[in-house]
Every structure is written in structure tokens, then in C-alpha cells.
Amino acid sequence: MLRREQKSFFNFFLRWGFKWGGLVLLSLVLLSPVRLFADEPGANAAVDWLLEATNHLGKWIWDTNTFDKQTCRLWKAFEIPAGAKISHATLLITVDNGYTLFLDGQEIGRGSDWRTVTEYDVTQLLAPGRHTVAVEGFNDRLEGGLIFGLEIQLADQRVVEVLSDDTWSVVPNPLRHWASRKTPLPDWHRAIVIGSMHHHPWENWPVGFTVGLPLRPVIVHFWQAGWFQLVLVTVCLLALLFSVWLMTQLTAQSAAQDFLQVERARIARDIQDDLGAQLTQLVLLGEVAQREEPADSPAQIKFNQLCAQARELSHAMDEVVWAVNSRRDTLRDFVSYVCKYAQIFLNPTPIRCRLDVEPEIPATAFDLPVRRNLFLAVKEALNNAAKYSEAGELFLRIYRKDHKLVVAVEDNGKGFNPAQASAERNGLANMAQRMSEISGACELSSQPGSGCLVVFTVPLNRTSRRVWRSWRRRRLPDELATAKTGGNGPAEANLRNG
Structure with missing residues (x-):
């Protein structure tokens, strides 16, 4: 029995001894390059980024209680001396498990990998005066924590540091614009330090280091x-x-x-x-x-x-x-009526009336004051020609030019000198006054033995509106159509026939 027990123990020792010995030997072989590599320059680079990632960092801080799916809002205010010039400002941060970072109420970064430290260059975002930094952290499960460091190097070699410690405030309830507040509220309590930089469970930390691009201030235009x-x-x-x-x-x-x-x-x-x-x-x-x-x-x-x-x-x-x-408040009807009136008025006289009218005169609106004053001025010109011109022909020209209506009355009579004519007798003053009332113009040119020309000009943009209410006028009673001939009604016809 004793030999059998010794033999079994010997077999057990050989079997497990070889296994553990092989594992130890394999470990030594695998780790030997690392040890050899530690003597080379590359190892210094690995140590450098680790120091860079953990340098100027505070401690792990959090709220008093920690639980899964927790959101913790941490806030801190700091001062930059008045008149100081900032040479460089570097911010390091990570949160177990994720975070949103605010500086003076403006979001400047986010992160979701707590094993990686992120560096932000905030030199252009800072100026002398009071500032606030706020972090909204999220803990998915187990432990939660924030570690933070802000180093501000001034031109006079002074350094302003803001580290994560128990001076930070915890915002207990979601508050609007909490990240941009300059002072804490009374119900904001202090954060607690839950561990140093490599405290459990963050012993093997960090495993990565991220450097972001320099942040620039947001330019807000006046609009x-x-x-x-x-x-x-x-x-x-x-x-x-x-x-x-x-x-x-x-x-x-x-x-x-x-x-x-x-x-x-x-x-x-x-x-x-x-x-x-x-x-x-x-x-x-x-x-x-x-x-x-x-x-x-x-x-x-x-x-x-x-x-x-x-x-x-x-x-x-x-x-x-x-x-x-x-x-009859249309330009076409005005032209038609003036032409008929001139022919009828000059018919008993030895003056032959000739018409020169622009074809296709539109039926645009022609207001009562304008057409009345213009008609009376043309009537006065025809009356003067019939009384004093001794002409054989009279030309009545009506056309549009440069958004204006032009009515010209020209005869081939004896003419006269306008400077020596009596304005009262010839009605020249009345014609000029009527045209001025409607923003028009009256021009007269005549010489003895060369006839007379009177030109009336009226701006159409003052009166030529489209008759957009014509559909309303169609609703007028049908009996109003008795005046449709523009004055050539039964009474006038009977009188002329008589």
C-alpha cells in the first residue's frame, strides 16, 4: 500500500509539475521581449504618453450615492486674474462611463470610453475673468467617477490649475441653463472624493490618450x-x-x-x-x-x-x-369720345378735322378728375382754333409715350405770338391750370403765319390701373346701359336731327 501511494503521488507531481513548469517557461519567453524592449527608446515613448495622460489630473469624484444608470451633474467655477495673458490652456478629462463637457455654458466635447483620457486645447476659449466648467456624467453600472484637470499657463509664468476635488458642486436636479450659471444654488451640495488616480477599480488605467484639435470660439453674428x-x-x-x-x-x-x-x-x-x-x-x-x-x-x-x-x-x-x-372711366372711351366731339364740334365750321390716333388703345382705368380736366382743356383748344385760327385743317393726335398720354391739337391757321396774346381771351391760363391739377403739362408753340400747336401730357401711372373691379360693374342694373353710347343718346340724336 505504501508503494502504491508513493507511486500515485509521484505520478501526480510529474503530471502537474510539467504543466505548471511549461506555463512559467512560456511566460518567461513571452515577457522577455518586453523586458529587452524596455531598454530601447520606444519604451520611453510609451511612458511619455502615460505621464502626459495622467499629469495635472485631480482625483476621482462623484455624487454621494452611486447606482446603475445614474446621471451626475458636476459644476465648478474658477477665476483667471484680471489683465493676465493666456499662453496655453489644456483640459484633461474622462468619466466612468461617459460625459458631456461644458465650458461657460457651451458644449465643447463628449466622451464614452472611460479608459481613454481626452485632451482639449481651450486656449482660445478663455479670457481673464470668471469662468465655469460643468460635466454631465453617466454611470452605466457599478462604479462611477470623474477625473479632471485644467492647466492654464499665463504669459508671466504663473499657472492656474483647476482639478477635480471636493470643491466641486453636484447639481441634484435637472435645471435649465445650469451649466452656464456663474454661482451655485443653495441646494447644490459638494462632491465627494471616491479615490485617487489609480484607486480601485481604476488600477490599470488609462489604456488610451486622445488629443483633440484646438477649440475656437463660436462667432455669433448680430442677426x-x-x-x-x-x-x-x-x-x-x-x-x-x-x-x-x-x-x-x-x-x-x-x-x-x-x-x-x-x-x-x-x-x-x-x-x-x-x-x-x-x-x-x-x-x-x-x-x-x-x-x-x-x-x-x-x-x-x-x-x-x-x-x-x-x-x-x-x-x-x-x-x-x-x-x-x-x-366711361376708361382710356379707350375717353379717346373715342374726344374724337367724336372734335368731329361734331368742327363740322359746322370750315375747318376739316383729321384724326391721328394710336391703334389698340387699352381699356385701362382713366379717373374722372383726369379725363374731365383733360377733356375741358382739349375743348378749350378746339374752341380757340375755331374762333381765331382761320385754319383749313386741324389735326387731333392721341398717343402714348413713356407711360404718358399725349393729346396734340395742331392747326394750319394764321398763328400768333404767344408772348403778345391775351391769356384770358384765349383761355391759355385755364388750360395750364387744369393740367397742373392732374400733374400734367400744357405746351403751346405758335408763330405768325405758321399755325398753332397745343400739346397736353398726362402721366398714365397715376390713372392707368387695370379695371380689376369690372366684374363688380357687370352687376349694375341693366337699365344703366342707356348711357352706353357715351353721350350720343336719344336726346342728342333728336336735337341734331332737328
């Missing part, structure tokens, strides 16, 4: 500032309110204008129907009485004068009806 956006919103609201007010005013004005158009059409209809019919009856009665009297009797002469006055009154009434009727 990105809050005051500018507030002013812009205010201006937009004021513009919107003004637009609503303007639309209300335009709606009310449009309604008043439509009502005025209806009233003008009604007045034109009443004048045409009532006064026109009565004048026609008066002329007919005068003509009947004229036939009953002898040709050379004094009553015959009186009746002739009566009929002539009635016809002139009818012509004047037709002009009033044309001017008042809202259906």
Missing part, C-alpha cells in the same frame, strides 16, 4: 443674437398688423368706391332720362311753333334762338352725363 431676432419678430408682427389694417381700409374704400360708381351711374341715368327727355320735348315744341309762324315774323326768330339754345344745352348735358357716368 443670430437674441435681441436682433426679437426686434425682427416685433417688426414682422407690426408689419402684419399694418397689413391687416391696410386691407381693412382698402376693403372699406373699395366698398365706398363701388357705391360711388353705382351712384354716378344712377345720376347719369336720371339726367339722361329726365332732363334729356324734357329738352327733346322743348325743342320739338319750338320746332312745331316755328312752322306755324311766318318766315319773317319776330316770333320765328325767337323760336330759332330758343331751339339753338336748347341744342347747346343738350350738348352741355351730354358732356355732364359722359363725365359722371362711371362706365
